Amino acid sequence: MPIIIRPARAEELQRAEELVIRSINDLTERHGFGRMATSRPPDFQLFCLQDDADGLWLAEADGEIVGFALSWVSGDLWFLAELFVAPGLQGRGVGQELLARTFEHARKAGATNKSLITFTFNVVSQGLYIRHGLLPRLPLYLHSGTRDALVGRLNGDKLRCTPIEPRAPHFELLAKLDLGALGISREKHHRYLLGDATIKGVFLHDADDCVGYAYISASGHVGPLAVAQARQMGPAFRTALDLASAGTSAQVSAFLPGVSEALGIAAEHSLRITFPMVLVSTHDFGDWTRYLPRNPGFM
């Protein structure tokens, strides 16, 4: 059966995401973690396609989508948000073909660093990335817990919050915080988050100083979150958990780097590790004591 690799189109993204979900759940079930992914609209994928169509590729066999890759570029960083092959077709070179196309995206965009986040328990993906010079640098843990374990129990320093608005001075502040924590500005990604009515974005203040930002989803998920100094991570994460637990979702979740002070706070409040993941990259970047990614694809 011939497999064609070609650019993805907007109207195919929903079907591509169905394949991604099938591939994730096959992997997580095989490794004893149960089903991880549930169906969702391909909003971020569509946003990425409209921003830069060079980063989205499909593998097709007999009219069926059997593989999908999505990469985005910000500044000098290329980031692979998704690379998935249909369970029955893995191990036959489709992933490598898709990866070659997305590497071409990095080359054309002039990116000097390549990175992504993958499952620690997937030796195939890690082996594939290591072979291409993307080395494991940082463990990350997806955490989740109940709102009830947090309400009224988040003792310790917290920060004052004000809403982030989509206007120039706010984008300047966000860029300054991202440049400090990650070494890149992510204005387009903030525009995406601020355009989603189910996500609330806040600046975090210590007295008169703006020391960070945090996003909290209606689903109870915290992130991304960034602070200007590592010592502000504890108060910032507590503040974000406080906002998440004040919402209507019974569950609260966050994606925490292995070097983050937020890990201790999560453990203290009975948040459980649900999935262990790892960030790989061609070069070191980011101060992960100052940043919490949103998820493996958005980073």
Ligand SMILES: CC(C)(COP(=O)(O)OP(=O)(O)OC[C@H]1O[C@@H](n2cnc3c(N)ncnc32)[C@H](O)[C@@H]1OP(=O)(O)O)[C@@H](O)C(=O)NCCC(=O)NCCS
């Ligand atoms: C990861 C994935 C995209 C790779 O696609 P694929 O089509 O299965 O992979 P390919 O056949 O193109 O390449 C496999 C390569 O992985 C590497 N590999 C496989 N097993 C390995 C192991 N145990 N140790 C080291 N490297 C290994 C090899 O480089 C191998 O290439 P080779 O067979 O030519 O030596 C696919 O397996 C998949 O969708 N997995 C589930 C979801 C997932 O983890 N996606 C990645 C999210 S970031």
